Amino acid sequence: MEKFQVSQKAKLPTRFGNFFIQSFREFKLEKECECPVEHLVVFTDKFCDAPLVRVHSECLTGDVFGSHKCDCGGELALAMEKIAQEQENGKGGMLIYLRQEGRGIGLFNKVNAYALQDKGYDTVEANEALGFKSDNRNYSLVGDIFEYYKIKKIRLLTNNPKKIEAMSKYVEVSRDSIVVPSNCYNEKYLATKKAKLGHLL
Template identity: 60%
Template sequence: MKFEISNQAHLPTKFGDFWVKSFREFIPNQDTPLEHLVVYSKELGQTPLVRIHSECLTGDVFGSKKCDCGNELALAMQQIAQNKPDGGMLVYLRQEGRGIGLFNKINAYHLQDQGFDTVEANEKLGFPSDMRNYDIIKEIFKHFDITQINLLTNNPKKISALSPYAKVVRHSIITPTNPHNENYLTIKKQKMGHLL
């Protein structure tokens, strides 16, 4: 795997004080590399609290109620900031729309407006339900010398994907539902096996 690591920079946030680095991942047969962000506590203990969060522009930035992404991001940042003494890390992976990209995600939204669920919409566009890849996590954990984590996730596939890189203990991350994301969360549970 070819990748580059940026310098470290200070990142004060509304959740607390953090440090940040970017990992630039070069994908074979893809012109533009993926630039992931790692936001972490100044001191990382033996078992940090970790959230692997895939980019969701509509939820994370614009506060979309169609998903739980923005709320999960905020809750994870709050919990990491408060996790003493081991601190933690949020890895922000540039894998918009479960890996199909922003353009295709909006097309999937259009299909959802017509009654398709999130899995059906992806498949109707010719994609699997989830195309995300977590290979860069191996390099991130190696860089930060992380061998065991408390992982904030409801996704069993994420647990399986990270287990070769660190000893994983799962912690659920549950945020409030609303009328716009109830079906989305039901599909996550029923079709994707999420632990909700």
């Protein structure tokens, strides 16, 4: 069984700047069924020795609908802005968009977790009440993506020390912080990320 397939390279003009994209189709074996998951990589034409990289897990509610319950949509936009600036400066960068909705529990379960949050649970308590870990994500494909693009060193846009630890298995990592303004709807969410998940906020 193949581990992953890579699409052709295509142009992606955006409001942030002009990029290229490729899709990585990952094959996962679940309950005797091969289930492909398709991820996206957005990248500049050239990279320096240590490009700016954002590993962003899908958040449909934040990324597409602009939900104020999290900081995901704001982080995605800021990451694209920063990578576009790196391109202008001749350094380049990459955004790896992983289809790991709800920290890996999927959209259906994420909405159920949202319902528990409406009753006062924080994000960690809600995931655990549904029988999941606080964070169910897996980053093994990212190592293959770095290898595919021959990237050995990165400046990682993140506040998550666990993500730094995960990426360090594959490349040499230094951190660039990514902080977006909070609001009255996501203050508890951000406080939980800092207190229970160790985020550097």
